[in-house]
Amino acid sequence: MSYLVLARKHRPATFSQVVGQEHVTATLAGAIASGRVAHAFCFTGPRGVGKTSVARILAKALNCQQGPTDQPCGVCVHCREIDEGRAVDVQEIDAASNSRVEDVRELREVIRFRPQSARHRVTILDEVHMLSKAAFNALLKTLEEPPEHAVFILATTDAHKVPLTILSRCQRYDFRRLAPRVLTEHLAGVCQAEGFDLPPESLALLAREADGSVRDSLSLLDQVLSVGRQGLRHQDVVQLLGLIDHEMVWRTAEAVLAADAGQVLELVSRVYAAGGEMQAFYGALMEHFRNLAAAKSAPPGADLFGLTAEEIAELSRQAQAHSPETLHEIFDHLAAGEEMFRRASQPRLVMEMTLLKLTQVRPVLALDEIITRLAAGAEAPGQAVPRAVADPQPAAVQSPSVQPAAAKAMPSPETALRQLAEFVGRGEPVFGSYLARAVAAGRGDGLAITMPPGPAARYCNAEHEAKLSAAAADLWGAPRAVSLTPGREEPPxxxxxxxxxxxxxxxxxxxxxxxxxxxxxxxxxxxxxxxx
Structure with a gap:
């Protein structure tokens, strides 16, 4: 086939063309310029971020007829052969399919001979972590004391699987995932070079879906441009790639926060009917509520989301109406149900019930606001303060005003604790389960609660005592003083x-x-x- 995919067509040919890995390319260029080039390198990082590309550029820099140079010419015979993948003295070996000890022994024999025409014999071992233990052992001595003309470049996505005895013989370079903003700018440049124009929100979507991988982002862009026509809308891009429409994610989150159960069910049904993956939709919702919580805490201008300026503005608007505690509570529910969702045979049903449960989550007041209300004697959350209302009477007769309704008497400590556990467990099931196993005793008009020993001790703080005091106001008409004490494990x-x-x-x-x-x-x- 004559067509060359974008990931190969726009592969970097020099250190300056590598995107987002300046910390690696600058160090390698400096080593070449100063003549301090090691005999073994280990490039590690996620897929598609430039490990093999940089390895080829390094091979060109070492073998260029104008070099060694940190700026290979790209036109000499050695540079052209390496670019075209036909250089005899530069071997690129897939360790996943050549993982046996016999393959490494054969490689050792080849390494002994001087290069045929180039300056260095360069061996690139891709996915080196796939070598067998015996193969690694066979490579050790050669890697430690190779011939002066040999250079090894190991590339891997899982450096922790490479033996330390191998890593200690190499200079290690860690490649990073690219930030969505950097990927978006790179995709815009590729579109301009290809003569296509895509909406900025579509480029941002491709960058997010690529998860920091340049190769993945170019593959997605290639799929979009294969339509072969200009004027694509963002909705067209979403449908072409079969991705989850972020507008549906935003609207579903808005319906959850507004406690609109009917709208939630309708939106889930529309995503399902459109062929959307429920697991991807669930993950997108988790990410969205994470972004909402971050928008409440992050300083203005922080690049935490990989979104366009318009999307960040809309995110801030949606987050503004809700407290951080409420957003954290919803995210905790989604995270707790993720494992059950993954194992479900009917993921749509699990998602619907999870989101319906989230519509019942009551807005959580900030701790400072609860303490301020209690200290000022104001109404407790969810409880209105009754006012004295005078019955209308003739002017000559003055009737006494009706007194405020008296607060309910708190039941016995055991009953009060059980009611508190049930009430709190609706919003915080873990906290409620610990309360159900706690022990309560009366203390004045309040409660002294001893929590079970162990992990429950993390709830013994002023924040959760204030929550229980507010819950007592909802149950019995007035806030009560509640203390939480961690239990002690009985010695044997x-x-x-x-x-x-x-x-x-x-x-x-x-x-x-x-x-x-x-x-x-x-x-x-x-x-x-x-x-x-």
Whole structure:
């Protein structure tokens, strides 16, 4: 085929053309310029960020007829052969399909011979982590003391799978994922070079879907441009790639925050009917609520989202009407249900029920606001303060005003704790489950709650005490003082005299004494055979 895909057509040919990896290219260029080039390199990082491309550029820089130079000419015979993949002295080996020890032994024999025409014999081992243990061992000595004409470049997406004995013999360079903004600018330049014009929001969408990979973003762009016509709208791009329309994500989030259950079900149905992947839609919702929470906390102008300026403005508008605590609560529910959603045989039903549950989440007030209300004696959240209302009477007769409704009496500590656990568990099921296992005692007109020992101790703070006080106001008409204390784990009972005598007697047995000496052990417990 004569057509060359964009990922190959726009592959960088010099260090200056590499996108987003300046920390790597600048170091390599400096090493070449100063003549301090190592004999082994390890390039690690996510897929599609330029590891193999930089390896080829390094091979050209070392073998260029004008070099070694940090700016290979690209026109000499060696540069052209490396670009075209037919250089005899530059081997690019896929370690995934050449992982046996025999392959490495054959490579060692080839490395011994001087290059045929180039200055260096360069070996690029792609996906090197796929080599077998025996193959790594066979490579060790050659990698440590190779011939002076040999240069090794190892590339991998999983550096933690490469033995430390290999890594210690290489100079390691970590390639980064590209920020969505950088990828968007790169895609815009490619579109301009190809003579196409796409909406900015479409380019931003491609950059987000590529997850920091230049190759993935160019593959997606190639698929869009294959339509072969100008004037594509953003909606056309979404349909062409089968992606989740972010407008549907935004509208679904708006419906959840507005507690509009009917709109939530309608939007999920539309995404499902359009062939959208429910798992991708669920993940997009989680990311959106993360962005909403970040928009409440991040300083203006922070590049945390990879969105266009218009999308960031809309994100800030949607987040402005809700407290950070509410957004965190919704995200926690989505994160808690993610594993169940992944295992579900009917993901659409699980998503609908999860989102319906989220529409029942009550807005959570900030801790400062709760404390301010309680200190000022104002109404508790969700509870209106009754006012005295005077009955109209003739002017000559003055009727006393109606007194405020008295607060309900708090039930017994056990009943009060059970009611609090049920009430709080609707919004915070984990906190509610710990309360259900706690112990309560009366303290004045309030409660002293001792939480179960262990992880429940993280709820013993002023924030959750204020939440329980506000919940008490909803249940019994007035806030109550609630204290939370972590429980203590009971120490094991001391051994009885009979147990000590049994242990001492067993330890004197000849067979047991031999076992204790061999294994340097001691007798800690005696279990009768009938109990096993």
């Amino acid at each position: 009972p001391p051994p009885t005299r009979q147990t000590l005598e049994q242990v001492s007697g067993v330890a004197e047995h000849p067979a047991v004494r031999v076992a204790m000496e061999v294994f340097e052990a001691e007798v800690v417990a005696i279990n009768p055979i009938e109990q096993k």
